[in-house]
Amino acid sequence: MNGNREARAGFWRDNSLTLTFGIAFLVVLACQALTGHAEFNEQMTVDGLQPITFTDYLASSDFAVDVTENWQSEFLQFFLYIFGTVYLVQRGSPESKKVHEAGIESEREQRMGEHARPDSPRWAGTGDWRQTLYARSLGTVMGGLFLLSWAAQSIAGTAAYNDQRLRQLQDPVSWAGYVATPDFWSRTLQNWQSELLAVAAMVVLSIYLRQRGSPESKPVGAAHTTTGIEG
Structure with missing residues:
Protein backbone atom coordinates (compact mmCIF):
# COMPACT_ATOMS: atom_id res chain seq x y z
CA MET A 1 0.00 0.00 0.00
CA ALA A 59 -19.29 23.88 -31.24
CA SER A 60 -19.41 27.34 -32.83
CA SER A 61 -16.88 28.91 -35.17
CA ASP A 62 -16.65 31.92 -32.85
CA PHE A 63 -15.22 29.81 -30.03
CA ALA A 64 -12.97 27.86 -32.41
CA VAL A 65 -11.39 30.95 -33.94
CA ASP A 66 -10.77 32.56 -30.55
CA VAL A 67 -8.93 29.43 -29.36
CA THR A 68 -6.94 28.64 -32.50
CA GLU A 69 -5.71 32.18 -33.08
CA ASN A 70 -3.89 31.98 -29.76
CA TRP A 71 -2.59 28.47 -30.37
CA GLN A 72 -1.03 29.32 -33.72
CA SER A 73 0.88 32.27 -32.30
CA GLU A 74 2.25 30.16 -29.45
CA PHE A 75 3.46 27.42 -31.78
CA LEU A 76 4.94 30.05 -34.10
CA GLN A 77 6.86 31.51 -31.15
CA PHE A 78 8.44 28.17 -30.27
CA PHE A 79 9.08 27.25 -33.91
CA LEU A 80 10.98 30.50 -34.54
CA TYR A 81 12.80 30.29 -31.23
CA ILE A 82 13.89 26.67 -31.70
CA PHE A 83 15.32 27.31 -35.17
CA GLY A 84 16.52 30.84 -34.45
CA THR A 85 18.64 29.81 -31.47
CA VAL A 86 20.61 27.40 -33.66
CA TYR A 87 22.42 30.31 -35.30
CA LEU A 88 21.45 33.45 -33.34
CA VAL A 89 23.03 34.25 -29.99
CA GLN A 90 22.72 36.84 -27.24
CA ARG A 91 25.79 37.43 -25.12
CA GLY A 92 24.93 37.23 -21.43
CA SER A 93 21.62 35.39 -21.80
CA PRO A 94 20.96 31.86 -20.47
CA GLU A 95 18.39 31.56 -23.30
CA SER A 96 21.26 31.60 -25.82
CA LYS A 97 24.04 29.18 -26.62
CA LYS A 98 27.57 30.34 -25.98
CA VAL A 99 28.62 32.77 -28.69
CA HIS A 100 31.27 30.47 -30.16
CA GLU A 101 28.81 27.55 -30.35
CA ALA A 102 26.46 29.11 -32.92
CA GLY A 103 25.44 26.62 -35.61
CA ILE A 104 24.33 23.00 -35.74
CA GLU A 105 27.38 21.72 -33.78
CA SER A 106 29.38 18.57 -34.49
CA GLU A 107 28.11 15.00 -34.26
CA ARG A 108 30.35 14.49 -31.23
CA GLU A 109 28.77 17.44 -29.44
CA GLN A 110 25.29 16.27 -30.41
CA ARG A 111 25.96 12.60 -29.52
CA MET A 112 24.99 11.44 -33.02
CA GLY A 113 26.14 8.61 -35.27
CA GLU A 114 29.18 6.82 -33.87
CA HIS A 115 29.13 9.19 -30.90
CA ALA A 116 25.69 8.06 -29.75
CA ARG A 117 25.59 6.61 -26.24
CA PRO A 118 23.79 3.46 -25.02
CA ASP A 119 20.98 5.61 -23.59
CA SER A 120 20.68 7.83 -26.67
CA PRO A 121 17.44 7.67 -28.70
CA ARG A 122 17.73 4.85 -31.25
CA TRP A 123 17.44 7.10 -34.31
CA ALA A 124 20.27 9.35 -33.11
CA GLY A 125 22.85 6.72 -34.04
CA THR A 126 21.44 5.40 -37.32
CA GLY A 127 23.39 7.70 -39.66
CA ASP A 128 20.61 7.70 -42.30
CA TRP A 129 17.39 9.63 -43.05
CA ARG A 130 16.00 8.70 -39.63
CA GLN A 131 18.84 10.53 -37.92
CA THR A 132 18.34 13.55 -40.19
CA LEU A 133 14.61 13.61 -39.45
CA TYR A 134 15.02 13.08 -35.71
CA ALA A 135 17.70 15.78 -35.50
CA ARG A 136 15.11 18.32 -36.66
CA SER A 137 11.98 16.74 -35.23
CA LEU A 138 11.23 19.29 -32.50
CA GLY A 139 11.27 22.31 -34.78
CA THR A 140 9.48 20.40 -37.55
CA VAL A 141 6.63 19.34 -35.28
CA MET A 142 6.29 22.84 -33.84
CA GLY A 143 6.21 24.26 -37.35
CA GLY A 144 3.59 21.70 -38.37
CA LEU A 145 1.43 22.50 -35.34
CA PHE A 146 1.68 26.19 -36.20
CA LEU A 147 0.53 25.58 -39.77
CA LEU A 148 -2.31 23.30 -38.66
CA SER A 149 -3.59 25.73 -36.03
CA TRP A 150 -3.23 28.67 -38.43
CA ALA A 151 -5.24 26.75 -41.03
CA ALA A 152 -7.86 25.93 -38.38
CA GLN A 153 -7.99 29.61 -37.41
CA SER A 154 -8.54 30.65 -41.01
CA ILE A 155 -11.31 28.08 -41.56
CA ALA A 156 -13.11 28.83 -38.29
CA GLY A 157 -12.54 32.54 -38.86
CA THR A 158 -14.18 32.33 -42.28
CA ALA A 159 -17.27 30.73 -40.75
CA ALA A 160 -17.44 33.24 -37.89
CA TYR A 161 -16.90 36.17 -40.25
CA ASN A 162 -19.64 34.95 -42.57
CA ASP A 163 -22.05 34.42 -39.66
CA GLN A 164 -21.54 38.05 -38.73
CA ARG A 165 -22.03 39.19 -42.33
CA LEU A 166 -25.25 37.18 -42.67
CA ARG A 167 -26.62 38.76 -39.49
CA GLN A 168 -25.94 42.10 -41.15
CA LEU A 169 -27.64 40.90 -44.37
CA GLN A 170 -24.36 40.90 -46.30
CA ASP A 171 -23.11 38.24 -48.70
CA PRO A 172 -20.64 35.67 -47.32
CA VAL A 173 -17.05 35.54 -48.56
CA SER A 174 -14.89 32.61 -49.62
CA TRP A 175 -11.99 31.23 -47.56
CA ALA A 176 -9.51 33.01 -49.85
CA GLY A 177 -11.56 36.18 -49.55
CA TYR A 178 -11.49 36.01 -45.76
CA VAL A 179 -7.74 35.37 -45.61
CA ALA A 180 -7.29 38.63 -47.52
CA THR A 181 -9.43 40.65 -45.06
CA PRO A 182 -8.13 42.99 -42.34
CA ASP A 183 -10.10 40.92 -39.79
CA PHE A 184 -7.94 37.84 -40.39
CA TRP A 185 -4.65 39.70 -40.32
CA SER A 186 -5.65 41.83 -37.35
CA ARG A 187 -6.41 38.66 -35.35
CA THR A 188 -3.14 37.09 -36.52
CA LEU A 189 -0.71 39.98 -36.15
CA GLN A 190 -1.89 41.10 -32.73
CA ASN A 191 -0.91 37.66 -31.44
CA TRP A 192 2.38 37.47 -33.32
CA GLN A 193 3.65 40.80 -32.03
CA SER A 194 2.87 39.89 -28.41
CA GLU A 195 4.70 36.56 -28.67
CA LEU A 196 7.77 38.07 -30.31
CA LEU A 197 7.87 40.83 -27.68
CA ALA A 198 7.67 38.25 -24.88
CA VAL A 199 10.60 36.26 -26.31
CA ALA A 200 12.74 39.35 -26.81
CA ALA A 201 11.97 40.53 -23.25
CA MET A 202 12.88 37.12 -21.79
CA VAL A 203 16.19 37.00 -23.67
CA VAL A 204 17.23 40.52 -22.64
CA LEU A 205 15.94 40.57 -19.05
CA SER A 206 17.60 37.24 -18.27
CA ILE A 207 20.97 38.88 -18.91
CA TYR A 208 20.62 41.13 -15.87
CA LEU A 209 17.90 39.62 -13.68
CA ARG A 210 17.89 36.30 -11.79
CA GLN A 211 15.42 33.76 -10.42
CA ARG A 212 17.03 31.47 -7.91
CA GLY A 213 16.51 27.78 -8.74
CA SER A 214 15.00 28.30 -12.19
CA PRO A 215 16.64 26.69 -15.24
CA GLU A 216 15.48 29.75 -17.20
CA SER A 217 17.82 31.95 -15.15
CA LYS A 218 21.56 32.07 -14.65
CA PRO A 219 22.88 31.32 -11.16
CA VAL A 220 22.33 34.32 -8.91
CA GLY A 221 26.03 35.06 -8.68
CA ALA A 222 26.84 34.59 -12.37
CA ALA A 223 28.29 37.59 -14.19
CA HIS A 224 26.01 39.50 -16.55
CA THR A 225 28.30 38.57 -19.46
CA THR A 226 28.02 34.84 -18.75
CA THR A 227 26.24 33.20 -21.70
CA GLY A 228 24.42 29.89 -22.06
CA ILE A 229 24.63 28.84 -18.40
CA GLU A 230 21.48 28.00 -16.49
CA GLY A 231 20.99 27.91 -12.73
Whole structure:
Protein backbone atom coordinates (compact mmCIF):
# COMPACT_ATOMS: atom_id res chain seq x y z
CA MET A 1 0.00 0.00 0.00
CA ASN A 2 2.78 2.39 0.94
CA GLY A 3 4.56 1.45 -2.25
CA ASN A 4 1.54 2.46 -4.35
CA ARG A 5 1.24 5.80 -2.57
CA GLU A 6 4.94 6.44 -3.06
CA ALA A 7 4.68 5.51 -6.73
CA ARG A 8 1.76 7.92 -7.23
CA ALA A 9 3.58 10.65 -5.33
CA GLY A 10 6.68 10.03 -7.43
CA PHE A 11 4.67 10.23 -10.64
CA TRP A 12 3.18 13.60 -9.69
CA ARG A 13 6.57 14.91 -8.55
CA ASP A 14 8.41 13.70 -11.67
CA ASN A 15 5.77 15.16 -14.00
CA SER A 16 4.67 18.15 -11.95
CA LEU A 17 5.66 20.77 -14.55
CA THR A 18 3.63 19.16 -17.35
CA LEU A 19 0.70 18.28 -15.10
CA THR A 20 0.50 21.73 -13.51
CA PHE A 21 0.54 23.58 -16.80
CA GLY A 22 -1.80 21.02 -18.41
CA ILE A 23 -4.37 21.42 -15.65
CA ALA A 24 -3.97 25.21 -15.70
CA PHE A 25 -4.55 25.13 -19.48
CA LEU A 26 -7.82 23.24 -19.05
CA VAL A 27 -9.01 25.58 -16.29
CA VAL A 28 -8.22 28.70 -18.32
CA LEU A 29 -9.80 27.18 -21.44
CA ALA A 30 -12.98 26.47 -19.46
CA CYS A 31 -13.02 30.03 -18.14
CA GLN A 32 -12.51 31.36 -21.65
CA ALA A 33 -15.46 29.26 -22.85
CA LEU A 34 -17.72 30.57 -20.08
CA THR A 35 -16.85 34.22 -20.58
CA GLY A 36 -16.89 33.87 -24.36
CA HIS A 37 -20.37 32.35 -24.22
CA ALA A 38 -21.63 35.22 -22.09
CA GLU A 39 -20.08 37.80 -24.42
CA PHE A 40 -21.44 36.06 -27.52
CA ASN A 41 -24.99 35.93 -26.14
CA GLU A 42 -24.75 39.55 -25.10
CA GLN A 43 -23.95 40.47 -28.69
CA MET A 44 -26.76 38.25 -29.98
CA THR A 45 -29.20 40.07 -27.71
CA VAL A 46 -27.97 43.45 -28.95
CA ASP A 47 -28.53 42.22 -32.52
CA GLY A 48 -32.09 41.15 -31.63
CA LEU A 49 -31.33 37.42 -31.97
CA GLN A 50 -31.88 34.43 -29.71
CA PRO A 51 -29.02 33.48 -27.34
CA ILE A 52 -27.49 30.04 -27.82
CA THR A 53 -26.73 27.33 -25.29
CA PHE A 54 -23.26 26.76 -23.88
CA THR A 55 -22.96 23.47 -25.78
CA ASP A 56 -23.83 25.18 -29.05
CA TYR A 57 -21.25 27.87 -28.31
CA LEU A 58 -18.52 25.26 -27.77
CA ALA A 59 -19.29 23.88 -31.24
CA SER A 60 -19.41 27.34 -32.83
CA SER A 61 -16.88 28.91 -35.17
CA ASP A 62 -16.65 31.92 -32.85
CA PHE A 63 -15.22 29.81 -30.03
CA ALA A 64 -12.97 27.86 -32.41
CA VAL A 65 -11.39 30.95 -33.94
CA ASP A 66 -10.77 32.56 -30.55
CA VAL A 67 -8.93 29.43 -29.36
CA THR A 68 -6.94 28.64 -32.50
CA GLU A 69 -5.71 32.18 -33.08
CA ASN A 70 -3.89 31.98 -29.76
CA TRP A 71 -2.59 28.47 -30.37
CA GLN A 72 -1.03 29.32 -33.72
CA SER A 73 0.88 32.27 -32.30
CA GLU A 74 2.25 30.16 -29.45
CA PHE A 75 3.46 27.42 -31.78
CA LEU A 76 4.94 30.05 -34.10
CA GLN A 77 6.86 31.51 -31.15
CA PHE A 78 8.44 28.17 -30.27
CA PHE A 79 9.08 27.25 -33.91
CA LEU A 80 10.98 30.50 -34.54
CA TYR A 81 12.80 30.29 -31.23
CA ILE A 82 13.89 26.67 -31.70
CA PHE A 83 15.32 27.31 -35.17
CA GLY A 84 16.52 30.84 -34.45
CA THR A 85 18.64 29.81 -31.47
CA VAL A 86 20.61 27.40 -33.66
CA TYR A 87 22.42 30.31 -35.30
CA LEU A 88 21.45 33.45 -33.34
CA VAL A 89 23.03 34.25 -29.99
CA GLN A 90 22.72 36.84 -27.24
CA ARG A 91 25.79 37.43 -25.12
CA GLY A 92 24.93 37.23 -21.43
CA SER A 93 21.62 35.39 -21.80
CA PRO A 94 20.96 31.86 -20.47
CA GLU A 95 18.39 31.56 -23.30
CA SER A 96 21.26 31.60 -25.82
CA LYS A 97 24.04 29.18 -26.62
CA LYS A 98 27.57 30.34 -25.98
CA VAL A 99 28.62 32.77 -28.69
CA HIS A 100 31.27 30.47 -30.16
CA GLU A 101 28.81 27.55 -30.35
CA ALA A 102 26.46 29.11 -32.92
CA GLY A 103 25.44 26.62 -35.61
CA ILE A 104 24.33 23.00 -35.74
CA GLU A 105 27.38 21.72 -33.78
CA SER A 106 29.38 18.57 -34.49
CA GLU A 107 28.11 15.00 -34.26
CA ARG A 108 30.35 14.49 -31.23
CA GLU A 109 28.77 17.44 -29.44
CA GLN A 110 25.29 16.27 -30.41
CA ARG A 111 25.96 12.60 -29.52
CA MET A 112 24.99 11.44 -33.02
CA GLY A 113 26.14 8.61 -35.27
CA GLU A 114 29.18 6.82 -33.87
CA HIS A 115 29.13 9.19 -30.90
CA ALA A 116 25.69 8.06 -29.75
CA ARG A 117 25.59 6.61 -26.24
CA PRO A 118 23.79 3.46 -25.02
CA ASP A 119 20.98 5.61 -23.59
CA SER A 120 20.68 7.83 -26.67
CA PRO A 121 17.44 7.67 -28.70
CA ARG A 122 17.73 4.85 -31.25
CA TRP A 123 17.44 7.10 -34.31
CA ALA A 124 20.27 9.35 -33.11
CA GLY A 125 22.85 6.72 -34.04
CA THR A 126 21.44 5.40 -37.32
CA GLY A 127 23.39 7.70 -39.66
CA ASP A 128 20.61 7.70 -42.30
CA TRP A 129 17.39 9.63 -43.05
CA ARG A 130 16.00 8.70 -39.63
CA GLN A 131 18.84 10.53 -37.92
CA THR A 132 18.34 13.55 -40.19
CA LEU A 133 14.61 13.61 -39.45
CA TYR A 134 15.02 13.08 -35.71
CA ALA A 135 17.70 15.78 -35.50
CA ARG A 136 15.11 18.32 -36.66
CA SER A 137 11.98 16.74 -35.23
CA LEU A 138 11.23 19.29 -32.50
CA GLY A 139 11.27 22.31 -34.78
CA THR A 140 9.48 20.40 -37.55
CA VAL A 141 6.63 19.34 -35.28
CA MET A 142 6.29 22.84 -33.84
CA GLY A 143 6.21 24.26 -37.35
CA GLY A 144 3.59 21.70 -38.37
CA LEU A 145 1.43 22.50 -35.34
CA PHE A 146 1.68 26.19 -36.20
CA LEU A 147 0.53 25.58 -39.77
CA LEU A 148 -2.31 23.30 -38.66
CA SER A 149 -3.59 25.73 -36.03
CA TRP A 150 -3.23 28.67 -38.43
CA ALA A 151 -5.24 26.75 -41.03
CA ALA A 152 -7.86 25.93 -38.38
CA GLN A 153 -7.99 29.61 -37.41
CA SER A 154 -8.54 30.65 -41.01
CA ILE A 155 -11.31 28.08 -41.56
CA ALA A 156 -13.11 28.83 -38.29
CA GLY A 157 -12.54 32.54 -38.86
CA THR A 158 -14.18 32.33 -42.28
CA ALA A 159 -17.27 30.73 -40.75
CA ALA A 160 -17.44 33.24 -37.89
CA TYR A 161 -16.90 36.17 -40.25
CA ASN A 162 -19.64 34.95 -42.57
CA ASP A 163 -22.05 34.42 -39.66
CA GLN A 164 -21.54 38.05 -38.73
CA ARG A 165 -22.03 39.19 -42.33
CA LEU A 166 -25.25 37.18 -42.67
CA ARG A 167 -26.62 38.76 -39.49
CA GLN A 168 -25.94 42.10 -41.15
CA LEU A 169 -27.64 40.90 -44.37
CA GLN A 170 -24.36 40.90 -46.30
CA ASP A 171 -23.11 38.24 -48.70
CA PRO A 172 -20.64 35.67 -47.32
CA VAL A 173 -17.05 35.54 -48.56
CA SER A 174 -14.89 32.61 -49.62
CA TRP A 175 -11.99 31.23 -47.56
CA ALA A 176 -9.51 33.01 -49.85
CA GLY A 177 -11.56 36.18 -49.55
CA TYR A 178 -11.49 36.01 -45.76
CA VAL A 179 -7.74 35.37 -45.61
CA ALA A 180 -7.29 38.63 -47.52
CA THR A 181 -9.43 40.65 -45.06
CA PRO A 182 -8.13 42.99 -42.34
CA ASP A 183 -10.10 40.92 -39.79
CA PHE A 184 -7.94 37.84 -40.39
CA TRP A 185 -4.65 39.70 -40.32
CA SER A 186 -5.65 41.83 -37.35
CA ARG A 187 -6.41 38.66 -35.35
CA THR A 188 -3.14 37.09 -36.52
CA LEU A 189 -0.71 39.98 -36.15
CA GLN A 190 -1.89 41.10 -32.73
CA ASN A 191 -0.91 37.66 -31.44
CA TRP A 192 2.38 37.47 -33.32
CA GLN A 193 3.65 40.80 -32.03
CA SER A 194 2.87 39.89 -28.41
CA GLU A 195 4.70 36.56 -28.67
CA LEU A 196 7.77 38.07 -30.31
CA LEU A 197 7.87 40.83 -27.68
CA ALA A 198 7.67 38.25 -24.88
CA VAL A 199 10.60 36.26 -26.31
CA ALA A 200 12.74 39.35 -26.81
CA ALA A 201 11.97 40.53 -23.25
CA MET A 202 12.88 37.12 -21.79
CA VAL A 203 16.19 37.00 -23.67
CA VAL A 204 17.23 40.52 -22.64
CA LEU A 205 15.94 40.57 -19.05
CA SER A 206 17.60 37.24 -18.27
CA ILE A 207 20.97 38.88 -18.91
CA TYR A 208 20.62 41.13 -15.87
CA LEU A 209 17.90 39.62 -13.68
CA ARG A 210 17.89 36.30 -11.79
CA GLN A 211 15.42 33.76 -10.42
CA ARG A 212 17.03 31.47 -7.91
CA GLY A 213 16.51 27.78 -8.74
CA SER A 214 15.00 28.30 -12.19
CA PRO A 215 16.64 26.69 -15.24
CA GLU A 216 15.48 29.75 -17.20
CA SER A 217 17.82 31.95 -15.15
CA LYS A 218 21.56 32.07 -14.65
CA PRO A 219 22.88 31.32 -11.16
CA VAL A 220 22.33 34.32 -8.91
CA GLY A 221 26.03 35.06 -8.68
CA ALA A 222 26.84 34.59 -12.37
CA ALA A 223 28.29 37.59 -14.19
CA HIS A 224 26.01 39.50 -16.55
CA THR A 225 28.30 38.57 -19.46
CA THR A 226 28.02 34.84 -18.75
CA THR A 227 26.24 33.20 -21.70
CA GLY A 228 24.42 29.89 -22.06
CA ILE A 229 24.63 28.84 -18.40
CA GLU A 230 21.48 28.00 -16.49
CA GLY A 231 20.99 27.91 -12.73
